Amino acid sequence: MSLQPLFRRFHETIQLKQYEENAELRQKRDIILERLRDKLRPRTFEPFNQGSYAMGTGIKPIDRDYDIDIGIVFDLDHLKNDPVTVKGWVYEAVVGHTTSVEWRRPCITVNYQQGREPKYHVDLAVMARDSRGTLRLALGKQHSQADQREWQVDDRQGFIEAVKNRFNGEDGFQFRRVIRYLKRWKDEHFSNEGRAAPSGLSLTVAAYRWFAPKKSSTYQGVEYDDLAATTALVGAMRQNFQTTWDLTLGRSIHRLSLQFTHAPHDDVLARMTNQQMEEFYGRIEKLSGWLEDARKRQSAEPLQRAFGSDFPVS
Template identity: 30%
Template sequence: MYDLSSKFNTFYRNHVVLSNDERSNLVEKKNLNVRRLKDGLIEYNEEKGRDYKLAEEPVVQGSVAMFTVTQNESNDYDIDVAIIFEKDAIPSGPIATKNFLVEALKKKTTQFNVQPEAKANCVRIEYADGYHIDFAIYRRSKKEGEDEYTYEHGGGLEWRERDPRSITKWFNQQNKNHNYRLREIIRLLKMFSKSRPGNWKKMPGGLILSVLAEEKIQEYERIDERFYYSLKEIKNRLLWNKEVKNPTDSSKSLNLVSSDNDKMTNLYNRLSDQLSKLDILFEPDCTHVKAIEAWEGFFNHSYWTEQKESLSEAGALKKAHASYTSSQESLNYRETEEFITHYFGSSLKKYRLEIDCAVTHRGKRIGVLSMILRRRELLLPGYSLEFYISDTDVPDPYKVFWKVKNEGEVAKEQDSIRGQIFEGGKTHSEPTSFKGNHYVECYIVKSGLVEARKRISVPIKV
């Protein structure tokens, strides 16, 4: 297969992955509407003499939680948020619960053209520019003899047992199992499925695409090969079987209505048609221009058109062959960062947690990191760090989790951004390895809820 991995990786990083600004915009949209919900509940309670309140911090779900949203979804962002109440503190039926939430939200959304509306599985807020926020309703309770909560989702007319984090947990584990490359395949597949918005109607939703990608992801070193062979396997799978099961409950199908079957057929047909146009990549006389033209036709994206136009001159073509394995390929790092809220609920209580770090070099104690940072000093590579909990008022017993996140270009170049969540003790040791504004976070978890968290910066200079 013609090697176009450098340009493919540039396309992925610059035109598929959501920018930090766009991610921040989604987070702000979510936070703004959570504030509206909380403030609306206060006003509703005062007016109706009720005491409805959230039991824990809202939980982001779906593609936003999994970070699989792509740039060509910009006019159709679907932000899913689970809001959780105590079982005994709300009406017994989901419909009554959704109704009072609609009334509470309306008190803070008077400027909206479309007012909040109760749907079968959520309460929805729609923005004029294409965004919509779906608040999925959950209630929690503890079963007799159990320490952690059981969650139930209020969809339709009944409450059904469901963990609001189950899909995100599934994705995180599978992404890890596939060497943190699953998110990449899902994003690229979504980019393809939305590449003809005017002509390609009725394509499967993000969860179905995610399940298919997980089932058939292929392990190749190059990004273009990983994607091509994964899609080829998905196409072959759909030829014989268009049924997709819920990844956390195999007794349930994700093909809920007849139109879902049409979407699966459309995906199969469009994959078959477009993958055949990539056959040129396997021809011995395939050129750089022909390879770019093939991916241009596949993705229907201006990036590939611009690349082709830039090679219109003979000199540019020669230069491209010499440099297409450019420094951009060094950015092909794995996105390994995880988030504690994907695994545990966040308590509304405010417990105290303080952490610090003992710094040593060649067996000699340099000092504590908090004082070093206060003096605006930086660390050097080759130091030893021992992070520890210096103070907390969370009552025993509890569990301690840590996260070490490397930031900066060196971390990306070395494919070592880290950021995984792991359980540990009250101390954790790390070396200072390379330049960057890194950080370490500590979390205290009790009864399945994050009761306290703290971050400390670890700036390392050359």
């Protein structure tokens, strides 16, 4: 029995369409942008879509709290403008739009609720673009000291384009499907509170580095194997964990470093503690075991344990 039709059905269930195809998400984005244009006059800015929507790797969240990412780009000299001051322009423009607007170090977050339950949150990344076109992200909280305020060189636009162009045609579709499978696995097996889970960005960076299409030629044409592609990527992630000694825990632990491929070229997993990283490694091992079990038994039952009840068993 081929499990590929079940993977295809699972993907149709969890896939979140991009802004242009999703009227409700597009409406939320446009309302925020119109408010910014109105409140920021005479200042002007250029928005761009970022995150999973822009890359075509979004999934429907289990908790229904949709995360929308928008870059807000001002053409200005970063040497003459304080990053927290510029973020303040955006904060003042959106505060009061909903009952909860948060000032976070990397962005301004506008939260939407339905009843008492979160429904959307819109992350506004405030950026400066210099005369050469270099983008810098405004980092800093509302009352940060001078040494905690920074314009960080940021090429997220370059990464978005790189992901979109990493593979062509059906290879690219499989690449994005596998990223979505890993994101749903993350949502099923990690808390969404704090930094205990690997971010969706980190899983995308891992796929960008280690994913390889898995397909075979048959008399009917090319047949893709999403189970093999997912298994290979998870195996590559597992093999790239390094062993290091943790003085606090008094034992060796496994840790994965994953450098962002574009500026600022930082480790996208750096903020996970050693304990959180060890739990990540343990869950990767479990996932690897479920995938291998599914292959050996040609059974969907281990896949439902890995990816949740949305994965069909027949």
